[in-house]
Amino acid sequence: MIVYLVRRVGQSLLAVMAMAVLVFIGVFFIGNPVDVLVSPEASQAQIAATVERLGLDRPLYEQFGIFVWNALQGDLGTSFVYGRPALEIILDRLPATMELALVALALSVGIGIPLGVWAGLRPDSIAGRTIMGGSILGFSLPNFWQGMLLILVFAVLLGWLPAGGRGETTEFLGMQVSFLTWDGLSHLILPAINLALFKMSLIIRLARANTREVCMQDYVKFARAKGLSPRRVVLVHVLKNIMIPVVTIIGLELGSMVAFAIVTETVFAWPGMGKLLIDSINLLDRPVIVAYLMLTVLIIVGINLLVDVIYSLLDPRIRLSEMKG
């Protein structure tokens, strides 16, 4: 297990480094931040002074070298726009995104697995067909469109829930969270549903397919023949065996939800990291863009590592040391 972990961490570092090069070069080519940042009334001399202060007059390799050197010391640069460390700005926004992603994940798992198993056990029933039909909608409708529709129905027409923003927050374990007050919760519901819909559909389809497969297996037939209650067959024998692919997907999707809740955050004006990324791209705030993407890589790599560990707990046959990363 230790050997495996060391190997995985090594691979992760390689991925992070490759990402750093790609991101830095990519960001370098999307435009000159000074043209966006500096007041249009500024004179050429003032523009030149800003270019020099931000270090943009240096060649690409030199800028990259400085970036890597500082990054190794834990400094991902200072935001051009906010004048504060990029990492600090991103971490400020992290709790909002984490909260949204975790609630969305809970929704998609809590609703997706039961529905999927139900549809898998009774694939030809009306309920089963309806669930599958619904999941196709969840899949195929664009995320921003779903979001706008949710706002239109629940905020504009019915007026039950607010159209956006984060609402009231309270301190919980040292972080600002919104699910503890009604005002905060009411702001959380729509974006969480919006973020959860796609994942929920994914989990429904996965759970259904696996349930159908597992039901054909000898051990399920045997359990039934043995006279176990259907309830026990489903909860113990079926559910446990469909969880391995489901956990993989949940892991991957949690990573992508945290890193790329961009559309939902933009539609609902949710003050998370995704909205920060969009704003930073518009303002060409290079240090924030780079730091954000680096952090994203770390999060996804970390979650994947965690998923591998959870595998071994779910299925004793899997030994981490034998797995090829």
Add this chain to the structure above:
Amino acid sequence: MPLIAGVMAAGLAPASAQNLSIGLKSEATSMDPQFHQLSTNIQVSKNIFEALTTQDALQMVTPGLAESWEAVDDTTWRFKLRQGVKFHDGSDFTARDVIYSFCRVPLVENSPSAYTIFTGGIADMAAEDDHTLTITTTATNPLLPVDLWSLAILSANALGADDQVTYGPDGTCEGMGDVPQAPAFNDPAVAVGTGPYILDRYNRGSEVVVTRFDGYWGGTPQWEQVTMRPITSDGPRVAALLAGDVDMIESPPIQDIPRIEQDGFTIVDALSNRVIYLHMLQQEDAPGIGGTDGENPLMDARVRQAISMSINREAITERIMGGYAQAAGELLPPPMFGTSERPVEAYDPERARELLAEAGYPDGFSITLGTPNDRYINDEQVAQAVAQMLAQIGISVSVDASTASQFFSRRNALEFPVYLAGWGASSGDMSSPLKSLVATYDETLGMGPTNAGRYSNPEMDELLMTAMATIDDEARDQMLQDAQTMVLDDYGIIPLHYEQTVWAMKPDLTYEPRVDQYTLAAEVKSAAE
């Protein structure tokens, strides 16, 4: 005012009598009013901080913290400061606060766009007494009272200045103490101004909340509490208004305006100081031009005139801008300072074709038109319409649209032979567009920084320089008019239209629309009064 009918018909809950909530289209990057010279920051900070002068909705300079002022000679100004003004922490406003505030500008670190463009020309400041101040400039600057509007007055006490603050240019002041930097202003104990509202909290990405300052010298402010929320996407911003989350939004998309009005909301709009223009690269070597044997047809004033005449400006403002724009004949809408009521260029494709033939291009040529696609209202659609109109006179145009950040970088690298862009004159004065857009590009003089058409007319340059050093308003006005006329007669730049700024709000609110496009919460009033 369709007030009662609106409320009844739409069944809207009236805005809470005490609180106001506004959906802004972009977010302030800091609460430090001297950190980033950006309209988004300025419009928020104007609620908390004031300056020596103010500008009314038409950008006319009016007294602010200075009651009156006079130009003693070409480079010396005397300001009488208002008496009895209190800061939010209860301390008195005096000349020391002004000197401290101007002194701090060059000391602000990491500023993305510094306010030193306003303080750079101030050679000395001296307080004759607590409420009399003289300012000496390095060169004649008739726009000093205008510039002063941009310089927020901070509390020297709250920021830890010594009892005696002495001015020195470019950050050489004495008695400044330990100068707090921008992040410190998130703390309401540091962000102390004299404005009508007190900073309550600034949650980045989420909201800025300010509360009423009861000791405000200008009378009791209207709202108990004002919340300003950045909602950057157009659709969600409109939804927030329709859903009642916010009482007012800025810049609803033009295509949504009928829907918003139909729901009983009030729409106010006004001509802005922003002109949308075409600029043409006027130097021998120009990229993106075909069918001319390597020559640049834009060097010929007749070709530029033909381009101008081929554009049907009324059609653009009516069909593409939905009526929320006005065809432009100048670089700033009249009656602003330095305008001459010049008529809009008449649409005459016949004459345009003749001019092209006279210039030696009877079969036209092909050219690239650069435009941003997310910076100005319907910018790309306008560019496409211009392309079609130019096709009518034989000029084949390919539109090259890109996102603003890309566009500005490419434009400044002179990649476009023709480009569409906009200019908002923050000073509300003709010298602003002339100096930036059409004065000869000169790095040492700081002239023509945005002249990516490289238009050059030495005679105009000279007149403009003289105007910019003339204190007498009447003489300066005439000189600016003449300078602009030279450029436009020469077709050095082609004005298309003035943008209109739109606000949508609940029917029980009113807002006097501003030409500078600012949304100033303190100026939003209840319609009942």
